[in-house]
Amino acid sequence: MTTHVATATSRPAVPAGIPNSLVLLFAFCCGAIVANIYYAQPLIELIAPDVGLSSHAASFIVSLTQVGYAIGLLFLVPLGDLTENRRLMIITLLVSAASLVGAALSGQPGTFLVFSMLIGFSSVSVQMMVPLAAHMATDETRGRVVGSVMSGLLFGILLSRPLSGLVADHFGWRTMFAAAAVLMLAIVVLLGLTMPQRRPAHTASYGQLIRSLLVLLRSQPVLRQRAFYQACMFAAVALFWTAVPVELSRHHGFSQSQIALFALVGAAGAFAAPFTGRLADAGHGRIGTLIALAGAALSFLPTLIHPGFGVFGLAVTAVVLDLCMQMSMVIGQREVYALDAKARSRLNSIYMTAIFIGGAIGAAVASALYDHGGWAWVGIAGALFAVVALIKFLVDPKVAAAAK
Numbered sequence: 055m056t057t058h059v060a061t062a063t064s065r066p067a068v069p070a071g072i073p074n075s076l077v078l079l080f081a082f083c084c085g086a087i088v089a090n091i092y093y094a095q096p097l098i099e100l101i102a103p104d105v106g107l108s109s110h111a112a113s114f115i116v117s118l119t120q121v122g123y124a125i126g127l128l129f130l131v132p133l134g135d136l137t138e139n140r141r142l143m144i145i146t147l148l149v150s151a152a153s154l155v156g157a158a159l160s161g162q163p164g165t166f167l168v169f170s171m172l173i174g175f176s177s178v179s180v181q182m183m184v185p186l187a188a189h190m191a192t193d194e195t196r197g198r199v200v201g202s203v204m205s206g207l208l209f210g211i212l213l214s215r216p217l218s219g220l221v222a223d224h225f226g227w228r229t230m231f232a233a234a235a236v237l238m239l240a241i242v243v244l245l246g247l248t249m250p251q252r253r254p255a256h257t258a259s260y261g262q263l264i265r266s267l268l269v270l271l272r273s274q275p276v277l278r279q280r281a282f283y284q285a286c287m288f289a290a291v292a293l294f295w296t297a298v299p300v301e302l303s304r305h306h307g308f309s310q311s312q313i314a315l316f317a318l319v320g321a322a323g324a325f326a327a328p329f330t331g332r333l334a335d336a337g338h339g340r341i342g343t344l345i346a347l348a349g350a351a352l353s354f355l356p357t358l359i360h361p362g363f364g365v366f367g368l369a370v371t372a373v374v375l376d377l378c379m380q381m382s383m384v385i386g387q388r389e390v391y392a393l394d395a396k397a398r399s400r401l402n403s404i405y406m407t408a409i410f411i412g413g414a415i416g417a418a419v420a421s422a423l424y425d426h427g428g429w430a431w432v433g434i435a436g437a438l439f440a441v442v443a444l445i446k447f448l449v450d451p452k453v454a455a456a457a458k
Contacts, residue, residue, distance in 0.1 A: 072190040072199055079248060080187050081206025083241055084180040088207050089214035090150060090234055091119045091174050096219045096299040096313050097227045104227070105166040113421035116296050118167050120414035122174025127181055127407040132263050134182045134399030138253040140245060143179040147242050150176035154235035158228045174410075180207055181406050185398040186252060188391045197388045204387065208380050212317070215295065219314025263400070271404055274393050279450055280386040281405050283343070285412030286443035287350055287379045290436040292416035294375055297424045297432045298368060305429075306365055319369045339385045346381035347447055349374055350440035354433040375436075383409075412439075 094101060094115050102112035126146075133142055153172035160166035184203055191199035221230040258266070271278060295317075302308040302316060353374035356367035363370075390405050391398050416439065423431040 072187060076190075076248075076250075077187065077199055077202050078206075079244075080183050080203045081209075083245065084183055084203055084207035085210025085213070086237055086241060087147070087150070087177055087180045087210070089210040089217070090154065090177045090238075091123055092211055092214040092295075093218040093230050093234060094119065094170065094227075095295055096215045096310070096317060097222050097230075098296070099300060099303055100222055100227050100310070101166070105160060106163040107166075110421055110425060111163075113296050113417055113419075114167060115170055116292070116420075117414045117418035119170045119174040120292065120410050120417055122171035123177060124174075124407050124410040124414060125171075126175040126178035127403050127410060128267070129264070130175070130178050131181045131403035131406070132267065132400045133260070134185060134402075135397060136258065136260065136263050138251055139182060139186050140249045140251050143182050143249075144242050144245060146176050146179040146182075147238050147245075150179070151235045151238040151242075154231045154238065158231035158235070178406075181402055182399065184387070185391065185402045188387075188398055189252065189395070190250075196391065197384075200387055200391065201384050204380070204384050208376075208383075212376060215317035216314035219299075219310045219317065223310035223314070266397075267400055267404055270394075270397060270400055274401070277390055277393060277401060277404060279446070280390055281408035283347065283443045283447060284382055284386050284405070285408045286439045286446075287347070287382050287412070288409045289412040289416035290350060290439040291375060291379050292413040293420050293423070293432060293436050293439070294371065294416075296417045296420035297429070298372070300421075300424055301368070301429050301432075302365070316365070316369065316372070319372050339389060342381055342385050343447060344444075346378040346385070347440060347444040350378040350382075351437050351444055353378065353440075354437040357429060358433045358437070371433075378440075 098112040098115050099109075101107070101115060102109060107115070130142075130146065150173065153169050153176055157166060157169040157173060160169055184200065184207070187203045188196055188200050218227070218230045221227075221233065298316075299308075299313050302313050308316065353371045356363045356370045386405065387402070390401050393401055416436075419435065420432065423435055
């Protein structure tokens, strides 16, 4: 079996080179859609007792959403190499809207967790949109285009936390999920009116498409290694953002609105995504990756060295950690997309699945670490995730050669 399961030929509707207006549209839609999987993150202290979850099991709200996203990445995103992209995204968004409504109406722990997983599963349309933007860009501008679209996605991740906190504080957490469902329906209309079609050639069955993921994983060492680095990075980020609202609430007396304002500090890092894309286009991916992995490992030091730094130390960790995660993400995506233009959706599927498995692990252990060892255990675990990625990067000559 070869990795070229589907030839990504495009219909004339897809232009040679993506216009800036479409880049902005993709960035907005990616940010709005990916926010769905993060709205619950700062609200677990509100949602858990309302739906009947214990405090120890509260972090499963976040981790199961991440697991659902990983499943969608593995089984839905590869369809971007097989079926018409716009229709696939619209169907997925309709499922997302229905799942958000289900979560808003849930009153039982099992029901809410099922809808949480479905929200993650159906929010993977963003990972169909990013490869489409990369496909439409020229070779010379691919890093910049991916970085610009990713900046929208990253702003969605970072702004979702303060937005959900503010809405929940004033109108209740269920309102946030209901409003997100309405936004998904609006995006369905927007994409239906503006997004160009892209129809890959139908040269394989769905089963062959999924089996080809294993071929790609075995044959592309850069893909395996970049996926590992980013899985470790995202584990650290998910761990931090799942535990920090609890730390701020219990030990610093923060309200939901104050936690929301704190979450805004992380959004500053999203400005780095377009710059990082240009850095990768210029051939400086290795030094950018080294800075990102080392910076993430060091970001936890303020609160570990001197707990008296308090909220200021946590804010420093938030900014530096999110900035480094985004640098590593964009550089990794550019390298992965360059491996095989005919398999970009599948390459992205593998890359992002690994990342969100890492995120699910980080979120799942957050509550247990915090309950048993407080913030010190959280900080040590977060730093270790990044250190493992850094060591792997330094000892791996193949990735060093690919990223120079």
